[in-house]
Amino acid sequence: MERYLRDRRESGAKLLVAYITGGYEGWEAAVESAAAAGADAIEIGIPFSDPVMDGPIIQKASQEALEAGATPASVLAVVPRLDTGVPHAVMTYYNLAHHPGHERFAATLAKSAIDAAILPDLPLVESGPWREAASRAGVETIMLAAPTTPDERLPELCEASRGFVYAVGLLGVTGERATLASTATEIAKRCKEVTDKPVLTGVGIGSPEQAVEASTVADGVIIGSAVVRRLLDGDGANGVGDLIASYRAALDAG
Amino acid sequence: MVMTDPNHEGRFGDFGGRFVPETLVPACEELEIAFREAWSDSNFVDEFHRILIDYGGRPSPLTECYRLSENLGVRVLLKREDLNHTGSHKINNVIGQALLARRMGKSRLVAETGAGQHGVATATAAALLDMECKVYMGEVDVERQELNVFRMQLLGAEVETVLSGSRTLKDAVNEALRDWVATVEHTHYCLGSVMGPHPYPWMVRTFHHVIGDEARAQCLKLMNKLPDVVVACVGGGSNAAGIFSGFSDSDTRLVGVEPAGGAAIGRGVPGVVHGMISYLMQDEVGQVQEAESISAGLDYPGVGPEHAHLAAIGRAEYPAVTDQEVIEAFQLLSKTEGIIPALESAHALAWVVREAEALQGQVVLLNLSGRGDKDVDQMMDVLGSGNDQ
Numbered sequence: 001m002e003r004y005l006r007d008r009r010e011s012g013a014k015l016l017v018a019y020i021t022g023g024y025e026g027w028e029a030a031v032e033s034a035a036a037a038g039a040d041a042i043e044i045g046i047p048f049s050d051p052v053m054d055g056p057i058i059q060k061a062s063q064e065a066l067e068a069g070a071t072p073a074s075v076l077a078v079v080p081r082l083d084t085g086v087p088h089a090v091m092t093y094y095n096l097a098h099h100p101g102h103e104r105f106a107a108t109l110a111k112s113a114i115d116a117a118i119l120p121d122l123p124l125v126e127s128g129p130w131r132e133a134a135s136r137a138g139v140e141t142i143m144l145a146a147p148t149t150p151d152e153r154l155p156e157l158c159e160a161s162r163g164f165v166y167a168v169g170l171l172g173v174t175g176e177r178a179t180l181a182s183t184a185t186e187i188a189k190r191c192k193e194v195t196d197k198p199v200l201t202g203v204g205i206g207s208p209e210q211a212v213e214a215s216t217v218a219d220g221v222i223i224g225s226a227v228v229r230r231l232l233d234g235d236g237a238n239g240v241g242d243l244i245a246s247y248r249a250a251l252d253a254g
Numbered sequence: 255m256v257m258t259d260p261n262h263e264g265r266f267g268d269f270g271g272r273f274v275p276e277t278l279v280p281a282c283e284e285l286e287i288a289f290r291e292a293w294s295d296s297n298f299v300d301e302f303h304r305i306l307i308d309y310g311g312r313p314s315p316l317t318e319c320y321r322l323s324e325n326l327g328v329r330v331l332l333k334r335e336d337l338n339h340t341g342s343h344k345i346n347n348v349i350g351q352a353l354l355a356r357r358m359g360k361s362r363l364v365a366e367t368g369a370g371q372h373g374v375a376t377a378t379a380a381a382l383l384d385m386e387c388k389v390y391m392g393e394v395d396v397e398r399q400e401l402n403v404f405r406m407q408l409l410g411a412e413v414e415t416v417l418s419g420s421r422t423l424k425d426a427v428n429e430a431l432r433d434w435v436a437t438v439e440h441t442h443y444c445l446g447s448v449m450g451p452h453p454y455p456w457m458v459r460t461f462h463h464v465i466g467d468e469a470r471a472q473c474l475k476l477m478n479k480l481p482d483v484v485v486a487c488v489g490g491g492s493n494a495a496g497i498f499s500g501f502s503d504s505d506t507r508l509v510g511v512e513p514a515g516g517a518a519i520g521r522g523v524p525g526v527v528h529g530m531i532s533y534l535m536q537d538e539v540g541q542v543q544e545a546e547s548i549s550a551g552l553d554y555p556g557v558g559p560e561h562a563h564l565a566a567i568g569r570a571e572y573p574a575v576t577d578q579e580v581i582e583a584f585q586l587l588s589k590t591e592g593i594i595p596a597l598e599s600a601h602a603l604a605w606v607v608r609e610a611e612a613l614q615g616q617v618v619l620l621n622l623s624g625r626g627d628k629d630v631d632q633m634m635d636v637l638g639s640g641n642d643q
Contacts, residue, residue, distance in 0.1 A: 049542040050527050052528075098531075120275050121526070121529075123279045125263075144275065149279075168276070171435065171436050171438060172435055
């Protein structure tokens with residue numbers, strides 16, 4: 001994923017990653033539609049029973065997906081068949097990697113056309129063993145940098161991160177906000193100062209205008225709740241495609 | 255000593271750690287440093303103990319159960335945490351954390367609650383120290399502990415009903431964590447048990463150490479020896495950790511009693527949720543399972559990491575009792591001793607009753623962690639009013 005995103009960045013593009021909750025009704029078509037509409041990578045959520053980093057929208061989608069019978073295996077089995085042409089990351093919680101064991105989970109990801117993993121409840125200090133196992137399996141681990149992350153830790157965190165660096169845009173959980181938090185550009189700037197890896201800002205970006213604003217500093221953005229809300233509202237894959245296209249157009253226009 | 259400080263990674267043996275979003279890692283580090291400093295500052299420790307005495311009503315008495323002992327053939331001593339202000343052991347921890355939060359310059363407390371005891375205690379400490387307070391409580395628990403909801407409101411706290419997941423204690427913890435992620439700069443998360451990310455399990459046990467210290471001295475004064483068995487109920491495990499810590503270096507048998515429907519140690523495998531690695535009830539892929547117990551306070555699929563460690567090294571044992579055994583123990587203590595126990599604490603007695611034959615002639619110290627007033631409504635439904643069993 002990192003090489004792909006670096007190439008895209010070098011071609012002058014601002015990067016756009018779309019998050020979609022795996023297992024939620026219609027998610028497969030939504031993934032393909034987001035990719036076709038210009039997403040540079042897709043983040044696929046594997047629903048977990050206790051998603052502490054997620055706000056109401058993604059919580060709801062996760063819970064409904066679980067109730068519909070979604071499991072890590074049922075979500076991952078579908079990914080190789082999806083026609084996207086872009087890299088895939090999974091976003092899930094650490095217990096789903098811990099339970100089967102690091103090696104086994106990493107191997108499952110690798111053979112399921114997953115290039116990278118995001119585990120928001122696995123901070124840098126606890127992440128060593130997982131990152132090693134993932135790396136051996138050829139899976140990149142994307143680390144989150146938070147507004148509260150101290151300057152002393154930021155270089156180490158960015159160094160450890162593979163794929164891209166996920167700059168958490170605000171103090172809080174996932175979800176759209178009316179305005180872009182000032183922390184969004186601050187944390188991206190701090191990351192950019194210590195790494196040349198792609199830095200993408202996520203959490204709290206709810207409009208193409210905010211995406212453009214965040215991308216004045218960051219290399220791009222991750223759009224999650226805004227996408228999933230389209231699915232919850234019944235707008236389906238077309239709704240997701242239209243939404244991603246609007247972000248793509250805004251980012252391309254700068 | 256078996257119950258020592260956790261290692262530099264916040265682990266007790268293989269359990270514990272700090273599995274929280276990066277946003278909260280600095281807050282946990284800051285809390286650990288602040289706690290270490292405060293606990294080595296005699297002014298802080300003195301103020302903590304002064305409030306527990308003057309306001310909390312400590313020391314709590316040790317009560318000899320003459321009729322119950324005769325009935326069971328086991329000498330039962332009760333550590334009366336039910337007589338503390340707010341009706342349970344929870345006040346020890348919240349006074350400690352609220353004082354620490356104030357020392358750290360935080361003006362707001364958030365807390366999770368199951369039965370409402372920790373929520374009431376936190377609301378109480380917030381009122382005492384003039385802090386803002388918000389308590390998260392699952393919808394299922396709000397319904398079965400209506401009185402405690404109103405109590406918290408009377409104390410000036412805001413109670414937020416949690417509608418996500420299983421709508422019980424586990425989900426209240428999730429919601430409190432989400433609040434803390436967003437408000438960490440001015441808010442302290444006043445966690446109610448020996449669980450969560452480091453330093454909570456260690457810090458909360460330290461604030462409850464007073465239970466074990468008092469009980470040990472009281473036993474020595476009464477009998478000139480230590481009890482054969484110390485028994486306490488375990489959800490997250492704070493009251494058990496408190497009383498165990500007074501006896502862990504002795505030969506006394508330590509028994510933590512879990513509810514059959516929430517037996518993390520009995521039925522769980524190691525897993526990670528709420529910031530810690532510990533025994534956890536989960537399904538075959540690692541989704542956390544919902545606990546089901548008659549007592550809201552023990553309705554938790556995990557357990558504090560130090561208990562997981564004590565179980566792993568064989569220093570403490572963690573049997574489970576059924577809701578039916580608990581209902582019977584609840585009535586037994588009420589009728590033989592005139593003490594209505596919290597449903598949580600009745601778990602400990604239920605184990606003593608079941609094991610009475612094997613315990614003949616022994617001295618059992620039981621941590622009566624809370625009083626049963628909050629459960630009277632629920633038991634009226636269970637037993638039917640006018641019940642004459």
